[in-house]
Amino acid sequence: MSSEYSAQHRPDVDPSADPSSNQGTPTRDRIAQQLHLHGLKPTHQRVRVAEILMAAPTHMTAEQILAQIRKGGERVSKATVYNTLKVLAQRGLVRQIHLDPERSVYDSTIVPHHHFHDLETGELKDIDPNDIAFSRFPTLPEGMEAEVVEVVIRLRRKRAADGA
Amino acid sequence: MSSEYSAQHRPDVDPSADPSSNQGTPTRDRIAQQLHLHGLKPTHQRVRVAEILMAAPTHMTAEQILAQIRKGGERVSKATVYNTLKVLAQRGLVRQIHLDPERSVYDSTIVPHHHFHDLETGELKDIDPNDIAFSRFPTLPEGMEAEVVEVVIRLRRKRAADGA
DNA sequence: TTGAATGCAAACGCTTTGCACTCGG
DNA sequence: CCGAGTGCAAAGCGTTTGCATTCAA
DSSP: OOOOSOOOOSOOOGGGGOOOSSSSSOOHHHHHHHHHHOOOOOOOHHHHHHHHSSSOOOOOEEHHHHHHHHHHOOOOHHHHHHHHHHHHHHTTSSSEEESSSSSSEEEEEOOOOOOETTTTTTEEEEGGGOOOEEOOOOOTTTTTEEEEEEEEEEEOOOOOOOOO | OTTTTTOOOOOOOOGGGGGGSSSOOHHHHHHHHHHHTTTOOOOOOHHHHHHHSSSSSEEEEEEHHHHHHHHTTOOOOOOHHHHHHHHHHTTSSEEEEEESSSEEEESSSOOOEEEEEETTTTOEEEOGGGOOEEEEEOOOOOTTTEEEEEEEEEEEOOOOOOOO
């Protein structure tokens, strides 16, 4: 499942926010610092959750993150994963999205962007923000402003031209 | 909550599908016929659910529909409302959408279209399809085709220019 | 009549919460 | 040390399901 359609941008917080030892530091320490910078106590569990989700631009469910942590032999409770994800989302470190009624997925890419949604696998892929532009856009209801604009392109495998 | 942003199109099945007595028939009978045409036994409960949802272009949750039926003194079980909505959606008479992780809403407008989503009230408003056009659109993953393209514009009340 | 649809309540899956225990600063 | 964070299990909430009863054709 290589993401050749993933966004090109880096999901990291802006580099200026981490003026200290940044160059040779392993990911885990960088994550811990990010958590700290956002007012979160970088506990072992939180760092693991954030590390898995934020290591690269991905979309994961709480269950997937839980599974991945436990696969490594570590112990985390389901509640902690959910609570951690909620706090990370509140603090703006990750983004919660819900294109599927069954479950939420968490997106490590925090800048607003659009998604391909594979209807068969449920998989999500980022769309490069530069690949979408509007030539016509509706007037907004009076007194309101657009917080975000999200485009979802639901994909289905192309029907091989059957001899109909 | 007048929908000046509602789509202009009619959500009915195509008129040619109903060659019989159509002109003077009250809504309830029209609904019953539509159900029948789609292979659904038009029971009292189903007609009520469909009638409420399809009377005009709206977006309603299962709970809202249940409440509206019961407000009129009629008896329907929650399960029947959910089951009916599921069948209506399967048969293409309504459309299930989920922009909110908490609940599904059912949309009486079945042609693909876009939505304003009021982040404060949770309310949805249709966007006229003619009010949205793309000037740039991403290349789709190989072998895939776009089943639908959905744009969601999440709205927030404009911040009155406070004297900050 | 008779299979399909309904109603109720129990089951379900995802997420949150209450509370005692533990850990990080 | 001490409050924030964790873990477990129980509770919540929207939705589905099992089964006996009822209804539409």
